Amino acid sequence: ETGVTQTPRHLVMGMTNKKSLKCEQHLGHNAMYWYKQSAKKPLELMFVYSLEERVENNSVPSRFSPECPNSSHLFLHLHTLQPEDSALYLCASSQEEGDPWETQYFGPGTRLLVL
């Protein structure tokens, strides 16, 4: 595997279900991100992890719970979601060394549908 991978690619869940999204980066990066992409809206940054510590949480509802057990893996745990949470969830990684032009590398995303 190369780059950033995400599983599953598609997920359908009911509002009472609990599920998890997984992201893995094979690039040796030290920072990972979760973004939400909804139709007709700009990408929204949800969480940022640097060296496995959360450094940013953009007022995301508590029904989304991130976990970063090591620098290569990032999870997004989902519970009691709402239909408006249906979106494409994108994971990204980068090597943060203090420069503002570090490139973020994105995974293919998980398409989530909440019924």
Next chain:
Amino acid sequence: GDSVTQMEGPVTLSEEAFLTINCTYTATGYPSLFWYVQYPGEGLQLLLKATKADDKGSNKGFEATYRKETTSFHLEKGSVQVSDSAVYFCALRGRAGGTSYGKLTFGQGTILTVHP
């Protein structure tokens, strides 16, 4: 706060036509600017970037010049192909530290469709 505004799409062109997608931004200081592309069913890929005023980013025939005086970073290509059909996102990254750590601010995206 930081913001990015892209021209609304969708944009529909014939093959070999000239492409311009406008992007303007609002940011404090001197941000870095990026264009990302998203092909159907895929994640975002970096297309090009520029890190300071008057820099020109280029890749795969696409170009964009960082214009500080007009706060713009318009994407251009002289001759588009069917394979360029995708969604294009303009983005910026501010140079302030603290809570903007690692944060990219994206425009809403412009859908480009190129017909043979």
